Amino acid sequence: MRVLLVSTYELGHQPLHIASPAAALRAAGHQVTTLDISVEDWAPALIESADAVAFSVPMHTAMRLAIKGAEEIKAHHPGLPIAFYGLYATVKGPADEAFAGEYEPALLAWLAGVAPSGRISTARQRFHLPVRESLPSLERYAQLEIGASRRLAGYVEASHGCVHRCRHCPVPVVYDGRTRRVPVDVVMDDIAQQIEAGAEHITFGDPDFLNRWAHSMKIVEMLHQRFPNVTFDVTAKVSHLLRYESLVPLLAEQGCLFVVSAFESVNEFILEKLDKGHTAADEARVVALLRSHGIETRPSWLPFTPWTTADDVADILDFVARHDLVGNVDPVQYSIRLLVPEGSLMLGVMDAGPYDPETLSYRWTSPTDALQRKISAIVEDGTERGLSAAAVFCDIRSVVYEAAGRPVPTSEVVVTDRPRLTEPWFCCAEPTKGQFDFARSEAT
Numbered sequence: 001m002r003v004l005l006v007s008t009y010e011l012g013h014q015p016l017h018i019a020s021p022a023a024a025l026r027a028a029g030h031q032v033t034t035l036d037i038s039v040e041d042w043a044p045a046l047i048e049s050a051d052a053v054a055f056s057v058p059m060h061t062a063m064r065l066a067i068k069g070a071e072e073i074k075a076h077h078p079g080l081p082i083a084f085y086g087l088y089a090t091v092k093g094p095a096d097e098a099f100a101g102e103y104e105p106a107l108l109a110w111l112a113g114v115a116p117s118g119r120i121s122t123a124r125q126r127f128h129l130p131v132r133e134s135l136p137s138l139e140r141y142a143q144l145e146i147g148a149s150r151r152l153a154g155y156v157e158a159s160h161g162c163v164h165r166c167r168h169c170p171v172p173v174v175y176d177g178r179t180r181r182v183p184v185d186v187v188m189d190d191i192a193q194q195i196e197a198g199a200e201h202i203t204f205g206d207p208d209f210l211n212r213w214a215h216s217m218k219i220v221e222m223l224h225q226r227f228p229n230v231t232f233d234v235t236a237k238v239s240h241l242l243r244y245e246s247l248v249p250l251l252a253e254q255g256c257l258f259v260v261s262a263f264e265s266v267n268e269f270i271l272e273k274l275d276k277g278h279t280a281a282d283e284a285r286v287v288a289l290l291r292s293h294g295i296e297t298r299p300s301w302l303p304f305t306p307w308t309t310a311d312d313v314a315d316i317l318d319f320v321a322r323h324d325l326v327g328n329v330d331p332v333q334y335s336i337r338l339l340v341p342e343g344s345l346m347l348g349v350m351d352a353g354p355y356d357p358e359t360l361s362y363r364w365t366s367p368t369d370a371l372q373r374k375i376s377a378i379v380e381d382g383t384e385r386g387l388s389a390a391a392v393f394c395d396i397r398s399v400v401y402e403a404a405g406r407p408v409p410t411s412e413v414v415v416t417d418r419p420r421l422t423e424p425w426f427c428c429a430e431p432t433k434g435q436f437d438f439a440r441s442e443a444t
Helices: 016-027 044-048 060-076 104-111 171-175 184-196 213-226 238-243 245-254 268-274 280-292 310-322 331-335 369-385 389-404
Strands: 002-007 031-036 052-056 082-085 097-101 143-146 149-156 159-161 179-181 201-204 231-235 256-264 296-301
Touching: 002 016, 002 060, 016 031, 016 052, 016 104, 044 060, 052 060, 052 104, 060 082, 082 104, 097 104, 097 171, 149 184, 159 171, 184 201, 184 213, 201 213, 213 231, 213 245, 238 245, 238 256, 238 280, 245 256, 245 280, 256 268, 256 280, 280 296, 280 310, 296 331, 310 331, 310 369, 310 389, 331 369, 331 389, 369 389
Parallel strands: 002 031, 002 052, 052 082, 082 097, 149 201, 201 231, 231 256, 256 296
Antiparallel strands: 143 149, 159 179
16 A cells, blocks of 8 residues: 655654554555655645545644644545554544554554554564655754754654553553563664764653663663764753663763753642652752763653643743753753653643643643743744843743742853753643644645
């Protein structure tokens, strides 16, 4: 069959989640074309020539955009089979089929006309070397920025799933504490082909790089041996970083520049509600631990929950400033609002209103809703205008302190240059108007 694989958003990376299934589908004899609408124009000609279309939906932002794309296709090609696949495929949408977890076998069965056994599968599968030659070049994606220099960046995953069950996270809804390793040779060969294409930095996008720490450390050791000048970044929980503290100097020696870690809040009650398994003091310890070995922390935040006050948001900003993290946090992080999708573990610890199919979340309200909207507007405006992280931080701090009844600081915010990827948005952020404008009826 002629299959079109569509990626709508993958955190600014060249999309692994169309490169990987493309390999599996081609190995089964299908003709595969790809489209990444985060950097490519919506392509009616590709849709018209396809026998089936599958949208990659690894995160909330991607799902919101995929729904828009699927609706456009159905409006003009109502008989064309459409599937969603990826972490967010558990959420209802306009697709004919949806597959979450280890999705490649389900996609193959769907194309063969075999009824799938269910929406979710975490069964072990055979991994193929991702096919990347049909994707846009790495120059069109997020790059590593260190001071005034930029380097092309690649993206891989050494494992899927997570052993933890943080209530706000979509991963445990699908994997329920399970993990699946991607074979070392597949990961290394994928790294090698991206380095050959110009990558000088690799992002490991595992939900938690230390879930399978021995497997992961073997890969970064091989990476450093084969490509000693290539750097990398990983994602890891606060509790894992403290538990495996002895691995931190090894990560630094192998070339780790920064670690993304989900701090979420500095309010202990909220951290317990989210079942994060760490405290605000632990967050500070992680920043100090990593920095002592030359690794920076890039914390992600969830400032707005049903229990948040303006003081809680101000406390996050104070934490960021106190620990010299202003340059480490993309401003969109200060606007993130708790999502409660279908099946969310949060439903057991909060009073939720009706489900909203437009936002893909159960509704909830808070006295800080107006503040969240103000911050979102500041962030989107700052991103469009290319303002610095310091400038946006100051604008946000002014409205937050005013809402909290605190005197607004007049001191200048000093930002230390830190290594970062140039993608300013986030997986749980609502799509911007520009992102939503990718498909227009008159062009289809």
